[in-house]
Amino acid sequence: MHDYLIVGAGFAGSVCAERLASAGKTVLLIDRRAHIGGNAYDCLDQAGVLVHPYGPHIFHTNSERIFEYLSRFTDWRFYEHRVLAQVDGRLYPIPINRTTINSLYGLDLREDEVETYLDKVREPRPRIATSEDVVLSSVGRDLCEKFFRGYTRKQWGLDLSELAGSVAARIPTRTNDDDRYFTDKFQFMPSEGYARMFERMLSHPNIEVRLGVDYFEHRASLRARHIVFTGPIDAFFDFRFGKLPYRSLRFEHEHLPSTAQFQPTGTVNFPNDHAYTRITEFRHLTGQPHEGTSIVREYPQADGEPYYPIPAPANEALYKQYEALALEEKNVTFVGRLAQYRYYNMDQIVGSALVATDKLLRQQVNG
Ligand code: FAD
Numbered sequence: 001m002h003d004y005l006i007v008g009a010g011f012a013g014s015v016c017a018e019r020l021a022s023a024g025k026t027v028l029l030i031d032r033r034a035h036i037g038g039n040a041y042d043c044l045d046q047a048g049v050l051v052h053p054y055g056p057h058i059f060h061t062n063s064e065r066i067f068e069y070l071s072r073f074t075d076w077r078f079y080e081h082r083v084l085a086q087v088d089g090r091l092y093p094i095p096i097n098r099t100t101i102n103s104l105y106g107l108d109l110r111e112d113e114v115e116t117y118l119d120k121v122r123e124p125r126p127r128i129a130t131s132e133d134v135v136l137s138s139v140g141r142d143l144c145e146k147f148f149r150g151y152t153r154k155q156w157g158l159d160l161s162e163l164a165g166s167v168a169a170r171i172p173t174r175t176n177d178d179d180r181y182f183t184d185k186f187q188f189m190p191s192e193g194y195a196r197m198f199e200r201m202l203s204h205p206n207i208e209v210r211l212g213v214d215y216f217e218h219r220a221s222l223r224a225r226h227i228v229f230t231g232p233i234d235a236f237f238d239f240r241f242g243k244l245p246y247r248s249l250r251f252e253h254e255h256l257p258s259t260a261q262f263q264p265t266g267t268v269n270f271p272n273d274h275a276y277t278r279i280t281e282f283r284h285l286t287g288q289p290h291e292g293t294s295i296v297r298e299y300p301q302a303d304g305e306p307y308y309p310i311p312a313p314a315n316e317a318l319y320k321q322y323e324a325l326a327l328e329e330k331n332v333t334f335v336g337r338l339a340q341y342r343y344y345n346m347d348q349i350v351g352s353a354l355v356a357t358d359k360l361l362r363q364q365v366n367g
């Protein structure tokens with residue numbers, strides 16, 4: 001019998017496995033997929049271009065602790081992500097910045113004048129609760145309709161007014177020309193890819209990895225003193241209170257031979273055109289030399305693999321019911337984007353897993 005059974009070999013499960021194994025515990029790590037890395041997994045496509053099968057993953061964090069922790073398993077390539085949004089056939093920087101406003105409206109505003117412009121167009125709201133409140137109160141109606149409402153409807157199947165404010169609040173508004181998608185202190189890609197980083201993380205002799213194993217099919221024969229579960233929390237409890245909504249995506253990958261570059265930035269967003277939300281060209285992210293290039297289009301959908309928790313009040317209330325059950329499970333720890341039903345980035349998942357394992361190891365010492 002292992003000390004720990006960990007369900008899910010993504011960031012949450014792999015960090016927990018590494019920490020527990022390094023503290024002398026034995027770990028059985030399972031995943032129903034055929035590979036480690038969860039949604040952050042990367043691999044070469046048929047043409048030999050490094051791609052992310054589950055959509056583009058760009059690492060960014062302000063946490064020195066998290067960056068240093070991951071640096072034990074990888075070297076890094078400096079990369080600052082940039083995104084353009086196509087509106088009425090032209091490309092503009094997103095997050096909205098001075099360039100976006102000047103080129104969209106044919107203006108030549110200085111930074112302070114952009115502030116004044118935004119003050120004029122923004123619609124103050126008495127209370128900021130929804131994503132619509134966030135966008136209207138920061139950039140006003142026209143920019144909201146051009147850049148946010150259509151994208152959000154496609155991505156979530158919901159109107160901005162039905163989504164928690166935290167979703168749109170991921171995208172800042174700038175009055176200067178900074179066109180980086182993220183402004184975090186650390187912005188890097190693992191230089192040999194995510195999968196290689198996960199391999200190193202899991203190479204500890206105390207960790208046994210079994211792939212293609214679904215917890216729910218094999219739980220009777222999987223024995224351990226404690227379980228760390230990183231899959232969807234509603235599935236763990238047999239959907240007792242009903243299904244928690246997760247948003248899914250279909251990824252359409254394409255390789256373009258003999259193409260030096262497909263688009264000017266890593267990602268181009270399509271708020272109003274097409275059924276897909278965005279196209280990402282991987283070689284911008286990885287810097288890999290190749291005679292061709294590979295891209296992915298993301299088509300949002302309700303059914304399929306769960307990728308995103310959907311931040312909205314009713315879903316949060318349902319999650320709280322499951323969380324109450326989780327708190328009663330003394331021998332199970334729930335960590336990860338699907339288990340905690342939180343719209344977490346990779347670094348936040350690493351942080352969450354480090355906190356969870358610290359707690360587990362402390363409890364063992366004390367208990
Ligand atoms: P996951 O990576 O989902 O891992 C969970 C694992 O559990 C999966 O491998 C699954 O197969 C396994 N599992 C589930 N149920 C079972 C079961 N019953 N039995 C066995 N195994 C099971 N974050 C960023 O920081 N930057 C980005 O640029 C970024 N881009 C993203 C783009 C997309 C399209 C998506 C969907 C997410 C993106 N993220 C990004 C978020 C990032 O993917 C997550 O924060 C992170 O991967 C979550 O890790 P996790 O371990 O919680 O979950």
Ligand code: UDP
Binds near residue numbers: 085
């Ligand atoms: N968003 C938008 N237009 C954009 C970019 C983002 O309306 O051009 C909104 C949309 O609701 C999206 C959310 O902001 O789901 C968060 O965007 P982000 O790029 O962080 O999404 P992720 O990379 O997590 O899919």
